[in-house]
Amino acid sequence: MPDATQTISYIQAVQHGLRWSLEALDDTVIFGEDVAVPGGPFGATKNLHRDFGSDRIFDTPISETAFLGMALGAAMTGLRPIAEIMYADFMFVAMDQLVNQIANTRYVSRGTYGAPLVIRTQQGYSSGSCAQHSHSIEAYIAHTPGLRLAVPSTADDAYQMLRAAIVSDDPVVVAEARMLYPTKGEVRLDAPVEPIGGGRITREGADVTVVAWSRMAAAALEAAEELAAEGIDVEVVDPRWLAPLDFDLIAASVRKTGRLVIAHEANLTGGFGAEIAARAAEECFRDLRAPIARVGAPDVPTPAAPALQAVVIPSAADVVSAVRRVVR
Amino acid sequence: MSAVGDIVHMYREMRRIRAFEDRLMDLKAGGEVPGSMHLTNGQEAIAVGVASILRPDDYVTATYRGHGWAISRGSDLTGLFAEVMARSGGVNGGRAGSPYFSDASINFLGENSIVGAGVPIAAGAALSAQRHGQGQVSVVAIGDGATNQGAVHEALNLAAALTLPMVLVVENNIYSEMVRIKDMTKIDQLAIRAEGYGIPGVTIDGNDPHLVAAAAAEAVERARRGEGPTLIEAMTQRLVGHHSGDAQHYRPRGEVAEAALDEPLQRIRNAADAALLSELDAVDAEVAAEIERAVDAARATELPDPNTAKDHVYA
Numbered sequence: 001m002p003d004a005t006q007t008i009s010y011i012q013a014v015q016h017g018l019r020w021s022l023e024a025l026d027d028t029v030i031f032g033e034d035v036a037v038p039g040g041p042f043g044a045t046k047n048l049h050r051d052f053g054s055d056r057i058f059d060t061p062i063s064e065t066a067f068l069g070m071a072l073g074a075a076m077t078g079l080r081p082i083a084e085i086m087y088a089d090f091m092f093v094a095m096d097q098l099v100n101q102i103a104n105t106r107y108v109s110r111g112t113y114g115a116p117l118v119i120r121t122q123q124g125y126s127s128g129s130c131a132q133h134s135h136s137i138e139a140y141i142a143h144t145p146g147l148r149l150a151v152p153s154t155a156d157d158a159y160q161m162l163r164a165a166i167v168s169d170d171p172v173v174v175a176e177a178r179m180l181y182p183t184k185g186e187v188r189l190d191a192p193v194e195p196i197g198g199g200r201i202t203r204e205g206a207d208v209t210v211v212a213w214s215r216m217a218a219a220a221l222e223a224a225e226e227l228a229a230e231g232i233d234v235e236v237v238d239p240r241w242l243a244p245l246d247f248d249l250i251a252a253s254v255r256k257t258g259r260l261v262i263a264h265e266a267n268l269t270g271g272f273g274a275e276i277a278a279r280a281a282e283e284c285f286r287d288l289r290a291p292i293a294r295v296g297a298p299d300v301p302t303p304a305a306p307a308l309q310a311v312v313i314p315s316a317a318d319v320v321s322a323v324r325r326v327v328r
Numbered sequence: 329m330s331a332v333g334d335i336v337h338m339y340r341e342m343r344r345i346r347a348f349e350d351r352l353m354d355l356k357a358g359g360e361v362p363g364s365m366h367l368t369n370g371q372e373a374i375a376v377g378v379a380s381i382l383r384p385d386d387y388v389t390a391t392y393r394g395h396g397w398a399i400s401r402g403s404d405l406t407g408l409f410a411e412v413m414a415r416s417g418g419v420n421g422g423r424a425g426s427p428y429f430s431d432a433s434i435n436f437l438g439e440n441s442i443v444g445a446g447v448p449i450a451a452g453a454a455l456s457a458q459r460h461g462q463g464q465v466s467v468v469a470i471g472d473g474a475t476n477q478g479a480v481h482e483a484l485n486l487a488a489a490l491t492l493p494m495v496l497v498v499e500n501n502i503y504s505e506m507v508r509i510k511d512m513t514k515i516d517q518l519a520i521r522a523e524g525y526g527i528p529g530v531t532i533d534g535n536d537p538h539l540v541a542a543a544a545a546e547a548v549e550r551a552r553r554g555e556g557p558t559l560i561e562a563m564t565q566r567l568v569g570h571h572s573g574d575a576q577h578y579r580p581r582g583e584v585a586e587a588a589l590d591e592p593l594q595r596i597r598n599a600a601d602a603a604l605l606s607e608l609d610a611v612d613a614e615v616a617a618e619i620e621r622a623v624d625a626a627r628a629t630e631l632p633d634p635n636t637a638k639d640h641v642y643a
Binding site: 112168 | 428430431435489639
């Protein structure tokens, strides 16, 4: 057993979570493109093939439809598969298996079949990533009844939420943030396995609530520090899970501060920020002292050139501007 | 001859499927079935032939034309009638209907309303079987049209690459929904595609349950030995439309009538002597009575409780 708490990177935390699942659960199998012998395109599965062998972790052909469907069939018949979709953008290649097959299985069988599987992927832009390697897919996933969705923003959450996903009897998509892979944090390796769901207030404040997840959760904290210097006291809420969404936590914060800003990396139209804004308008209208503001990318595909990316990718500065608008 | 290979047994199982679907058409005419159905009339020998050689713990996945696969595996007729009749006694409580039901009690992973999508899922069941090491196999049926779907190509390649114990049965009824499969692909026999995946492929007469059983036995034994998947193309004809309301204007005059002379049940009758014919008549009467009992039992179940419409989305 490693030391109970270690300071490690987000990607190492994922690796620890996968190792935990192989050790703790006999029925766990891991597969995807380049995950076994190569050790994962980002190193998430490093050494796992060496330590657990081809029975537990193996490479698949470049066939997202085939191996997501295989994850479902395996889950229906007693295994607990963890399938890796290398880039979240590639999920669209296999949307039938995700939306029509995996998500429906429990409902249409009246609970006689389940789909206890995990799909790990990573999303968001990185320097030079093009329009087919930059999508933030949370709204597409969260729109589908039957699926669960995790968007961990810290190394500890990457570990804890992955383990929660693995023991869940529902199909869970874990959308990691590629830009956060090198970031380090304390990870509680021997913490009890959490149930899925539950957000967290990562910074307490009195003047405005900023709800942000994935890479933007850290950007929101950065913005809050800058705003504190101006005398604006920002409360930051990281929902951690978008399905099930801990809306009670968000509502309680909005009732306290009276102002709401939602920040995500995905483009704005139909983004998950719109869902939170709509629910806040429905449930917290009388508590709001200003219009709700959203931060997100404009509705354009992600360009490859960093000079162009800088214009469209949301940042801490965009959160600062939005907060200033609502507290004015 | 054992009961499994017995001609009367095969005939009875095929008659149960035919009678089930004929009765469903009556019920539909009487307003007791919502939505459309995709019937398997004429193709019964394939499901019955394959089922005759499977173990109870093997997995089966089918298409929306899957009533026969569930029945041949032993799914309860009352539960199936009730499902298609949208009643609470249905095998899925009315959530699945005719084209999308499953039956966990017999390892029937389900029909699928998306053409070709069941093959990746069947590969997953084959992965479980491989890992559990008990010699189970995963059988998946698709139509000829599905062979042009990407999911099928991907899953066959995957199953071959991982040497999964899977048997793919292509029910080639010569129509890809409403167009001839010959106009949708340049190859004459779909089984030759197997070569592209490095697995065996055979084309057989799908109207003879014994021939189907023999081909399936070879493929299943190969899978149980850990030698990987096989593709079986079973030639047959649909005696009915793509769906229950399909008038089949696209079929040449006389095609269905000619096919009816060689459909699996009629073929057995054509070759039967007087003694066998009287035995088959008795089977028909027994099956008719079984069907009526099942319909009555299905009707006796309530409509689904509206308060349960949101149940079973999550664990």
